[in-house]
Amino acid sequence: MDNRTTALITGASSGIGQAYAQRLAARGHDLVLVARRADRLAELAADLRSVHVKALPVDLAVGDGIAAVEAEIAGNPDLAVVVNAAGIGALGPLVDADVADVEQLVTLNVLALTRLSRAALSAFRARGGGQLVNIGSLGAFRAPPGGAAYGASKAYVLHLSRALQRETADTGTQVQVVLPGPVRTEFFDAAGSDATLFPDESFITAEELVDAALSGLDRGELVCIPTLQDVAAWERVAALQDELRDLAGLRGIIAPRYTPANRTK
Numbered sequence: 001m002d003n004r005t006t007a008l009i010t011g012a013s014s015g016i017g018q019a020y021a022q023r024l025a026a027r028g029h030d031l032v033l034v035a036r037r038a039d040r041l042a043e044l045a046a047d048l049r050s051v052h053v054k055a056l057p058v059d060l061a062v063g064d065g066i067a068a069v070e071a072e073i074a075g076n077p078d079l080a081v082v083v084n085a086a087g088i089g090a091l092g093p094l095v096d097a098d099v100a101d102v103e104q105l106v107t108l109n110v111l112a113l114t115r116l117s118r119a120a121l122s123a124f125r126a127r128g129g130g131q132l133v134n135i136g137s138l139g140a141f142r143a144p145p146g147g148a149a150y151g152a153s154k155a156y157v158l159h160l161s162r163a164l165q166r167e168t169a170d171t172g173t174q175v176q177v178v179l180p181g182p183v184r185t186e187f188f189d190a191a192g193s194d195a196t197l198f199p200d201e202s203f204i205t206a207e208e209l210v211d212a213a214l215s216g217l218d219r220g221e222l223v224c225i226p227t228l229q230d231v232a233a234w235e236r237v238a239a240l241q242d243e244l245r246d247l248a249g250l251r252g253i254i255a256p257r258y259t260p261a262n263r264t265k
């Protein structure tokens, strides 16, 4: 009996998504590859002859493209893994950015990832489980000038994914968010991005990233920061966020520095 499972990967035409395609094919998954460049997807499909590969060349920054991938997720009974890797980077100072570029970034990095996460969780619920991997960024922890919408979109990916982890706890579905630092890919070719901001030695390869993230996923590590040497640092950040929310959110009392006696003007 053929009981192969399928992995759908967005952003599969280069970089991190392409490395996921190679590694998940090596693990025996059939693949659905999503990106705009059909020629790249066809080349990759030709290289990955050991598994069945379907190329889905769509633009995820437009509603019809997102809907086509949602339909694929809903209609493929063998789907067990969805990787949201498609994303674009910094645009330069927001005030100077083209409005169409800002809209494209938010639609791709935020809306498409959210809709495809929702579609994946719905399919996995019907089929008893699955794995959703969302590619965030260490940019989620920064608010860099020149990368305002990008950093904010990646903070969104982190928060969305952590909430989904809680929503799917004990359901047989895993939601992993991966937070890479600099990775040598085509990512920095876009206008507004500048690879020279990062020292050479801070870069890893897409293959190193994906191998680490899959090994984390195998161990059930759902917030995966491959280059963080001491995972306790992330645990401290998460605990501090909870503490801050409790400190400010449990009692509706305005802090004394805002009372009239303490106002400077």
Ligand SMILES: NC(=O)c1ccc[n+]([C@@H]2O[C@H](COP(=O)([O-])OP(=O)(O)OC[C@H]3O[C@@H](n4cnc5c(N)ncnc54)[C@H](OP(=O)(O)O)[C@@H]3O)[C@@H](O)[C@H]2O)c1
Pocket: 010, 011, 012, 013, 014, 015, 016, 017, 034, 035, 036, 037, 038, 040, 058, 059, 060, 061, 085, 086, 087, 088, 089, 108, 135, 136, 137, 138, 179, 180, 181, 182, 183, 184, 185, 186, 187, 188
């Ligand atoms: N590289 C880094 O240093 C780094 C660090 C942290 C996080 N990340 C994240 O990692 C993810 C993958 O980036 P990467 O480094 O692998 O960059 P990349 O090599 O530029 O790959 C980006 C992928 O997204 C696809 N894509 C872009 N716009 C799209 C659209 N409108 N519709 C469908 N697909 C689209 C591209 O394919 P087409 O152009 O063919 O559509 C490509 O396959 C992104 O979410 C990025 O934010 C990267």
